[in-house]
Amino acid sequence: MIRISTTFSSLILIGLLAASVPHSSQTILPRSQTPPHPQPDNSSGHHLQSLQARYKLLSARLSRLKPNQPYILVDTARNHLYVKRQDVIVLDALASTGSGTILDKPGEANDQWIFDTPRGEFRVQSKLTNPAWVKPDWAFIEEGLQVPQNPADRVEQGVLGDYALGFGKGYFIHGTLYTRLLGKNVTHGCIRLNDGDLKSVYQLARIGTPIVIF
Amino acid sequence: MSLFTIAILLLLNTASHAAENTAFPDLNLKDPGSLQEATRVLEEEINLAARPQTYLLIDLVAHTIHIKGRGVDLHRIPIIAWSLKIPEAIKGTHRLITRPPIQRRKIDPTSSLEQQPISLADMPMDYTLSFTPALTIDVSPALEDHPFQWIVARGTSWWRQFNAWLASLFTDQSPPSSPALTLEISSEQAQSLAWSVVDGMPLIIRRPATTHK
Numbered sequence: 001m002i003r004i005s006t007t008f009s010s011l012i013l014i015g016l017l018a019a020s021v022p023h024s025s026q027t028i029l030p031r032s033q034t035p036p037h038p039q040p041d042n043s044s045g046h047h048l049q050s051l052q053a054r055y056k057l058l059s060a061r062l063s064r065l066k067p068n069q070p071y072i073l074v075d076t077a078r079n080h081l082y083v084k085r086q087d088v089i090v091l092d093a094l095a096s097t098g099s100g101t102i103l104d105k106p107g108e109a110n111d112q113w114i115f116d117t118p119r120g121e122f123r124v125q126s127k128l129t130n131p132a133w134v135k136p137d138w139a140f141i142e143e144g145l146q147v148p149q150n151p152a153d154r155v156e157q158g159v160l161g162d163y164a165l166g167f168g169k170g171y172f173i174h175g176t177l178y179t180r181l182l183g184k185n186v187t188h189g190c191i192r193l194n195d196g197d198l199k200s201v202y203q204l205a206r207i208g209t210p211i212v213i214f
Numbered sequence: 215m216s217l218f219t220i221a222i223l224l225l226l227n228t229a230s231h232a233a234e235n236t237a238f239p240d241l242n243l244k245d246p247g248s249l250q251e252a253t254r255v256l257e258e259e260i261n262l263a264a265r266p267q268t269y270l271l272i273d274l275v276a277h278t279i280h281i282k283g284r285g286v287d288l289h290r291i292p293i294i295a296w297s298l299k300i301p302e303a304i305k306g307t308h309r310l311i312t313r314p315p316i317q318r319r320k321i322d323p324t325s326s327l328e329q330q331p332i333s334l335a336d337m338p339m340d341y342t343l344s345f346t347p348a349l350t351i352d353v354s355p356a357l358e359d360h361p362f363q364w365i366v367a368r369g370t371s372w373w374r375q376f377n378a379w380l381a382s383l384f385t386d387q388s389p390p391s392s393p394a395l396t397l398e399i400s401s402e403q404a405q406s407l408a409w410s411v412v413d414g415m416p417l418i419i420r421r422p423a424t425t426h427k
Contacts, residue, residue, distance in 0.1 A: 044246070047246060048244070048246055048249070051246055051249040051250060051253065052243055052249065054249075054253050055237075055241070055243070055249055055252055055253050055256070058237070058253055058256035058257060058260065059236055059237040059256065061256075061260055062237055062256060062259060062260050062263060062285045063237075063285065065260065065263040065264060065284055065285045066284055066285045066286050067284055067286070073288060075288075075289065076409070077334050077406050077409040077410060078334075099329075099331030099332065100316065100318055100319075100331060100332035101318060101319050101320065101321050101329050101331055101332070102318050102319070102320050102321065103320070103321040103323075104320070114318070119268065119410075119412050120266065120267055120268060120412075121266035121267060121268070121283055121284070122266075141323060142321050142323055143323065144323040144324060184331065184333070185331040185332060185333055186331055210266075210284075212268065212283045212284070212286075212288060214268050214281055214283070214288050214289065214410050
């Protein structure tokens with residue numbers, strides 16, 4: 001009885017395995033099954049024309065949604081920042097983006113900072129020259145230091161480069177002293193560039209320029 | 215700038231717009247089934263591209279995964295092979311429930327050692343993405359790249375199907391009716407996809423006309 005049951009189970013399993021083996025899509029979906037042309041009667045001809053017109057209309061509508069102005073594109077996986085105008089790359093810069101590490105918030109049991117660069121679409125909200133870094137709490141805590149009471153003790157000059165472009169919630173595109181780390185995920189969420197690339201981005205971007213991060 | 219330069223720029227601009235006006239360059243404009251599918255996908259994509267977000271378009275006809283925003287291709291991932299179960303159940307836009315888990319490292323303020331950041335190499339090569347409305351996508355590297363991981367991924371998928379089928383036998387429930395897509399992509403691209411997807415990310419799938427008639 002056990003042997004029959006085992007054999008039966010094995011047969012079922014083999015059947016499932018055979019059914020699930022991935023083939024190339026051409027094996028599974030022979031393109032030859034698609035009728036190459038619709039039937040040449042008037043009604044189907046009219047139907048085809050209306051489908052073609054609809055397709056062209058929708059294609060044009062989608063095309064109009066693409067940004068007309070230059071936009072900033074950030075690839076956090078490969079640590080590159082691009083400035084693009086339509087499909088043309090105007091600038092390709094090596095960057096540093098979020099490290100993905102976490103830091104516990106002291107005194108809050110289940111709360112943490114996660115140092116990711118945010119993903120999605122943003123806009124340049126501010127353009128600063130000679131920016132000063134107002135260090136947030138985590139900058140002190142991760143170094144094992146006390147968070148200062150005096151706001152002036154948070155200000156640090158000369159670490160963000162000559163320019164900074166803010167895109168909301170305290171995130172900036174800025175310069176760095178650690179140019180050897182460009183191309184790596186090392187930041188607390190901001191996007192770092194070298195001095196030359198930062199200057200180009202600053203000159204190309206305006207307030208409202210889209211920033212797409214993925 | 216000379217008039218000649220302006221004329222050349224205008225010409226190039228017009229040419230690039232003309233090329234962009236075809237959303238799917240591989241589309242057979244004489245096949246009503248393919249046209250219907252393309253217009254369905256375009257209608258969905260226009261809704262997604264109108265909002266400030268990134269989204270996924272899996273084009274099974276062109277064997278490509280597109281990461282897009284505002285209708286623009288941000289990144290393309292070639293598909294080596296795919297199979298799709300219950301393709302007729304794919305309708306509209308699906309949303310990713312959760313991205314693949316990441317082993318994040320914790321910063322220890324008392325330690326002088328620098329914490330290693332996460333990178334693409336930390337991302338999984340084989341994983342399952344679950345979407346709502348119900349859709350699962352099993353991603354695995356190509357058999358030639360990583361045979362062991364390919365076998366593990368297949369085995370997990372088969373085991374899940376077997377259990378679902380077994381449960382339907384004993385509980386009078388009908389077998390699962392939600393679509394399931396299996397994708398084989400290079401190991402590096404599988405890691406790249408795991409990195410790029412975010413919770414709630416919208417997804418649309420373009421199917422070959424023969425799969426959903």
